[in-house]
Structures are given as structure tokens and as C-alpha cells.
Amino acid sequence: MAGPLRIVFMGTPDFAVPSLRALAARPDLVNILRVYTQPDRPAGRGQKVTEPPIKIVALELGLTVLQPENVNDADEKRKLADLMADVVIVVAYAQFLSRAILNTPRLGCINVHSSLLPKYRGAAPIQYAIWKGERESGVSTMKLVPKMDAGPVLLQKSTPITDEMTAAELHDALANMGGALIVETLEQLREGKQTEKEQDESLVTFAPLIKKEHGLIYWDKPGHEILAQIRAFDPWPGTFGRSTRGTLKILKARFHSNVEGAPAGGAAGDIFTLAGGLWVKCGDGWIELLRVQPEGRRAMEIQEFLNGLHNASFGFEKSDGLKVEEKHVAKTENWVEGKK
Numbered sequence: 001m002a003g004p005l006r007i008v009f010m011g012t013p014d015f016a017v018p019s020l021r022a023l024a025a026r027p028d029l030v031n032i033l034r035v036y037t038q039p040d041r042p043a044g045r046g047q048k049v050t051e052p053p054i055k056i057v058a059l060e061l062g063l064t065v066l067q068p069e070n071v072n073d074a075d076e077k078r079k080l081a082d083l084m085a086d087v088v089i090v091v092a093y094a095q096f097l098s099r100a101i102l103n104t105p106r107l108g109c110i111n112v113h114s115s116l117l118p119k120y121r122g123a124a125p126i127q128y129a130i131w132k133g134e135r136e137s138g139v140s141t142m143k144l145v146p147k148m149d150a151g152p153v154l155l156q157k158s159t160p161i162t163d164e165m166t167a168a169e170l171h172d173a174l175a176n177m178g179g180a181l182i183v184e185t186l187e188q189l190r191e192g193k194q195t196e197k198e199q200d201e202s203l204v205t206f207a208p209l210i211k212k213e214h215g216l217i218y219w220d221k222p223g224h225e226i227l228a229q230i231r232a233f234d235p236w237p238g239t240f241g242r243s244t245r246g247t248l249k250i251l252k253a254r255f256h257s258n259v260e261g262a263p264a265g266g267a268a269g270d271i272f273t274l275a276g277g278l279w280v281k282c283g284d285g286w287i288e289l290l291r292v293q294p295e296g297r298r299a300m301e302i303q304e305f306l307n308g309l310h311n312a313s314f315g316f317e318k319s320d321g322l323k324v325e326e327k328h329v330a331k332t333e334n335w336v337e338g339k340k
Contacts, residue, residue: 002190004029005086008105010036010071011054015175016091019112020054022179023089024061029186032063033083038094039067072098080104087189089182090144099146109144110185112178114171116140116156118199120207121149126174127167128207131232133224136160137170139178141185143196152196154185166234212237219316220268222283223255238293241269241280242317245309246295257285269316276303280316 007030009020023030035058043050058065068076072095080088081104088109090097102109115125116138122128129137138158145151157177161170188194215237217226230239230250240249259279262272270281279286293299294308 004031005107005186005190006031006033006084007186008032008034008036008080008083008085008088009054009058009091010088010093010095011091012038012052012094013092014053015114015171015178016054016093016112017057018175018179019089019091019182020057020061022183023186024063026183029183029190033085035063035065036071036093037065037067039069071095072101077101077104087186089186091178091182096148097144102144102146107189110154110182110189111142111144111149111151112182113140113142113149114174114178115207116158117142117149117153118201118204120205122207123209125207126170127210127232128205129232130161130165130167130170131228133228134161137174139174139181141181150199152198154194154196155181155188157181164231166231168235210237215239217241217250218268219280219287220283223257223285223287226282226287227253227255244313244315248295248316249293249299250289251293251299252289252291254288254290255282255285256288259286259288262286271315273306276306278302278306 004027007023009023009032011017011020020035023032035054037052037054037058040049040051040055042048055065055067066079070076071080077100080101085105087107088101088105089112090109091112097109113125114137115121115129116136117140119125119134120128126137136158138156140156141154142149143151143154157180159173159177185194210233215229215233217229217239219226219241226239230253233239234251238249238251240247242248256279259272259274261274262279263270266281268281268283272279272281272286278289280289281287289302291299291301292305294305300308
């Protein structure tokens, strides 16, 4: 059997941590020469300079960390070439690699991508898989080429997306799967058993970067789409409605095609209260809000939110940006089966 592969690891966020740990646990398989990650940057509300998760873990493992602003600089390319790596492993590094960098390691660069390629090439495959109603997701290892996420697939592993699964939960599941899959990929590479499958360009879909505005709920959409949006954008950017009392984040909700006692007719975005609950009319029924976070406040159950209104007016904006008629919301303890 050949000796350990000489590898360089490039990664930055939490998603990359299980892959680095899995490789570090296999000194018989790999010799990790260097770990590349993004520079320390300000983060959070306080904009405190923060180390990337991969840097923290790499130092804990006793590995040497490099944090170039641009890995494609000529000096950085020379440093990488001097390492004489067999392969570079890339897991959510957040820097584009030039053709020169891709050609530097003897056996090329291998990426761990959090989708079943060719579906969902891009920066946000986890969110898009849930948002678009997919019933499964997975992890792919692939050879990196200059075109984004377009290289031949080496191995794939799939997992179901359950009805209640959030992006945070799917992220963690796929991160752990990625760690196991990159080890299996390198085992096959070392043994000369690796196969490459070109991606079918006719099946390609994309998952571009998610922005905060993607979290805005359009209440005229079908209920299953709104629930998928809520799960897809947990924890970031979150889903929210614009209301007469500011932005209201929707943390947990349920769909009902019919609600006994609900008013007939009305427009998407209309609200309805009943026995300590709050429903919002959507395209094909009602969304029951279960847990919310008012602007500038902590998360809370819906009954606490309603109690805090103290008989104040409350309503959501319509999907076209116009405010719906404000509904007078009574304190929920005064509502029993829809009657005061």
C-alpha cells in the first residue's frame, strides 16, 4: 500500500470542520501539510474580529494555518507549489481558485459540495434544496475545474429532507456526511480506484447567494411554499413579514387548508385570531404562526406575542407592498372559540 497522500486543506466555515477532523483522524491516509482559510474578519453586531472556525480547529489539531487575502497571488502560488502536495482538498473555502492553482497539486484539487450535482451549483445549495421543495439532498465530491461546480463527480451520498427539516439541520447532516465522503474519496484515489463521472449539463440548476430580502414572505403564495421558505432560511436570513408594528420574524408555523371559524373571503395577508392563536391568510389557506420574533425583541411563542399587543392594532402588508386592513387584536385570554 502507498504511503499517506500529501494534502493541503482549504476551508473556512463550520461546514468544513467535520471534513478537516475526519482527515486529521487518518494519518495513515493523509499528511496534512497546511490548512488555508480566510483572514480573521469583524463579525456579529459588535463587529469583533473573529477567527474562522477552521482556523480554530486546525490550531487545536496542531496544524499549520495560512490566511492569505488572495490565494491566487503569485507569491501564494509559489508557496503552494513548494509544498509539493499530491492533492488540495477544498471545502467552502470562499475564494475562487485560478487555473494555475488548480494545476499546482500533482493529482489536482477535490471539492466537497453540499448538493447532488449537477443540481444546485453555487453558494447556497442547502437553502435552495429546501426552498424548492426537494425531497432529498446530499454531498458530492468532485474534481475542481475553472468553471464553478462543473467538474466531474467522484462520489455522492444522499439523505432525505424531512417535512420539518431546517437549513441548519440539513447543514449539520451534510457536513458530517462530507467528512466521511472525502475520506472515502481519498481512499479510492490512493488505491487507484477512483472513477470520474461528467455532469449532465442539461440537468444543471443553480443556487446563487442568498440575500436578506429573500426572507420576505409573500402571503399570496401557497402555504407549502411559505413553510419551505421558513425552513430554508433558518437560521439566516430568517423569514419575515412587514407589519404595522415593524418587521416580524416567523420562526415556526403550520399550514391549514381550512380553519373552523375563519372568516370567509379576504385577501392574502389578512389575519385572524382564535383561542390564543394567530393565522395569516395565504394563497391556498391559512398559515398558523407558532413562534415569532418582533423587531428589536427576543423570540417568543405566539400567545406571548398576542398578549403583548395589549389590544393594539396589528396587520401585515400585502404582497404588493400595500398594507392590509388592520385587524383589532384582543388579548388572547379573552378569546374562547372565536367569541369574547
